[in-house]
Amino acid sequence: DAKTTQPPSMDCAEGRAANLPCNHSTISGNEYVYWYRQIHSQGPQYIIHGLKNNETNEMASLIITEDRKSSTLILPHATLRDTAVYYCIRPPSGNEKLTFGTGTRLTIIP
Amino acid sequence: DARVTQTPRHKVTEMGQEVTMRCQPILGHNTVFWYRQTMMQGLELLAYFRNRAPLDDSGMPKDRFSAEMPDATLATLKIQPSEPRDSAVYFCASGSTGWYQETQYFGPGTRLLVL
Numbered sequence: 001d002a003k004t005t006q007p008p009s010m011d012c013a014e015g016r017a018a019n020l021p022c023n024h025s026t027i028s029g030n031e032y033v034y035w036y037r038q039i040h041s042q043g044p045q046y047i048i049h050g051l052k053n054n055e056t057n058e059m060a061s062l063i064i065t066e067d068r069k070s071s072t073l074i075l076p077h078a079t080l081r082d083t084a085v086y087y088c089i090r091p092p093s094g095n096e097k098l099t100f101g102t103g104t105r106l107t108i109i110p
Numbered sequence: 111d112a113r114v115t116q117t118p119r120h121k122v123t124e125m126g127q128e129v130t131m132r133c134q135p136i137l138g139h140n141t142v143f144w145y146r147q148t149m150m151q152g153l154e155l156l157a158y159f160r161n162r163a164p165l166d167d168s169g170m171p172k173d174r175f176s177a178e179m180p181d182a183t184l185a186t187l188k189i190q191p192s193e194p195r196d197s198a199v200y201f202c203a204s205g206s207t208g209w210y211q212e213t214q215y216f217g218p219g220t221r222l223l224v225l
Contacts, residue, residue, distance in 0.1 A: 034213070043114075043201050043216030044153070087153075100153040 004033075004088045009105040018075040020104050022088030025069040031091060035062065035073050036100070037084040044087065044100070047073065083108045112136045114204050114217035122223045128190040131220045133202030134183055141205040142185045143214060144170075144177055148198045156200075159185065192224045 005023040012018040024033060035047040048055055048062045050071070055062045061074040075082050087103040115134045123129055135142050144156040157167040162179040170177065174193070179185045189196055199221050203214040 036214075043203070043219050044214075046213045046215065049213065098155045102152055 006104045018078040020073040039084040116217035126191040131187045133185040135204030139204035143203040145201040
């Protein structure tokens with residue numbers, strides 16, 4: 001039972017907003033949602049996290065639905081350097097292990 | 111610009127040899143994570159330290175893998191003896207709050223190939 005569900009791949013035109021969805025329908029009230037990305041041949045990079053309010057930083061915006069069952073990461077003006085695998089993760093609970101899943105492979109098209 | 115550093119960046123070795131990977135967490139961070147990434151399994155958590163004490167190493171094959179933190183500035187992951195199936199990229203990450211529910215800062219990884 002995956003803790004988060006993401007589409008395997010997406011394309012976005014350069015300069016447009018990239019909207020990456022994540023489903024986390026079983027999230028509990030005190031669990032944050034974290035987003036990381038991994039550019040080819042590099043280590044994962046933290047992007048943003050949130051609990052219930054929408055969040056924005058210099059990299060992206062995170063929109064969390066009111067019921068907290070899903071969220072969307074928004075890269076407002078995508079560049080070619082944003083091509084990467086994007087991971088939406090939740091912390092584990094109980095004896096679960098922290099996993100990154102397979103993420104969404106985002107390709108920015110020139 | 112504080113970063114996690116890992117050495118070596120690349121390692122090619124023969125089956126049966128000992129492999130030691132090193133990680134220097136960001137100064138002041140008290141949490142260290144070791145991950146392994148392969149095409150088949152993705153990114154897997156191997157071990158997790160808080161304040162130099164191992165809190166969870168259930169992801170590691172105990173018979174051949176060991177992880178330690180000799181001091182607050184050095185974490186090591188050893189494989190002895192190494193096997194071809196250990197070929198992967200090994201990432202170290204550090205954090206400052208001491209739990210899974212925190213921001214992790216990853217190093218560049220050690221690319222291991224066991225022949």
